[in-house]
Amino acid sequence: MKKGKGLVGGLLILGLLLTLTAPVLATPEAAGAETAFAYDSLYCQEDEWPDTITVFGFGRLQGAPAGVQVSFGVTTYAPLAREAQEEHRRLLARVVANIGQEGVSRDKISTLYYNIWPEYGYGDDTYRQSEPVGYRVNSTISVHLSDTSLVSAVIDAAFAAGVDRLEGIRYLPSRELQQRALLAALQDARVQAEGVAAALGRKLGRVLAVDQSIAPPYELLEERYPAAGSSFELQQVEVSQYIRIVFCLE
Incomplete structure (x- = not known):
């Protein structure tokens, strides 16, 4: 008897759940229509797109030009890295001093690039030696000139001080x-x-x-x-x- 009452109670609860969830278990057509409505509400219609x-x-x-930027390359070499850097500093000091004699202030000269790397020699068997034979330091300095008439004089002064190459001359527009x-x-x-x-x-x-x-x-x-x-x-x-x-x- 108790088992029969439990079965009836379970059926009543199942029926109640089916009644509450009926809107969710709609037909495929109804579900499709509802999805289409939600999709259209997220996007503009074609006639609403702006041309x-x-x-x-x-x-x-x-x-x-409002000015000229002149760039020079400076290179030094020595058996030891410390010696190569010290020689590089001395060379840069000479370059800055020479350019300064042409009327260029120190704040118009800047370093754009600085690098140091080891160089290796090769023995009779053409294999590279494990220890470097020297160190090379390379840098690029830039000189900003508001007075464009100083370009030729600055180039001569820099090469007289020992720069290796002229990297380029860039015109500066106003x-x-x-x-x-x-x-x-x-x-x-x-x-x-x-x-x-x-x-x-x-x-x-x-x-x-x-x-x-x-x-x-x-x-x-x-x-x-x-x-x-x-x-x-x-x-x-x-x-x-x-x-x-x-x-x-x-």
């Missing part, structure tokens, strides 16, 4: 020239966008995105080992600006 146009503007201008090139790129991009919009019978709307990139200024590489009495003819610096703009179409 856009992407254009690329370019601006290039030339002008007198901020005004960079801004003018940027405005030229912006104007170029807008003219293109207006032309395309007019051809489509539309008008330009708001700007959605702008990306800018700047090409490095023109760099002049002189001869690596110039003779005494170096001549340097100043040239104009060229600045290029690139810009990408995304417009909405109305």
Whole structure:
């Protein structure tokens, strides 16, 4: 008798659970319709997507440089690392002193690169020796010149002090020239966008995105080992600006 009552009670509880969970156990069609409704609510309809146009503007201008950066390479070698570094410091001191005599202040001279590495010899059997035979120290120094007329004199002074090579001469554009090139790129991009919009019978709307990139200024590489009495003819610096703009179409 007790077993029968327990069975009836279990059936009643099972029926109650089935009643409460009936909305969850819907038909596949109903479940699909509910899923489709949720999916559509997360995304814009196709007619709500904005029409856009992407254009690329370019601006290039030339002008007198605001300054010049001259880079030199300095190398020393000695059997011991300490000796190579000490000789390198003495050589750099001579270079800085010589350049300073041309009217360049110490704060305009900086070190861009410094490295030291061992060098190994080879025996008669062409195998490399296990111990280094010497050490080489190499560095690159940069001289910033606001007075561009000093370039030739600074090159001569540096080589007279013992530098090994001329790494390069870089023209430094003025901020005004960079801004003018940027405005030229912006104007170029807008003219293109207006032309395309007019051809489509539309008008330009708001700007959605702008990306800018700047090409490095023109760099002049002189001869690596110039003779005494170096001549340097100043040239104009060229600045290029690139810009990408995304417009909405109305």
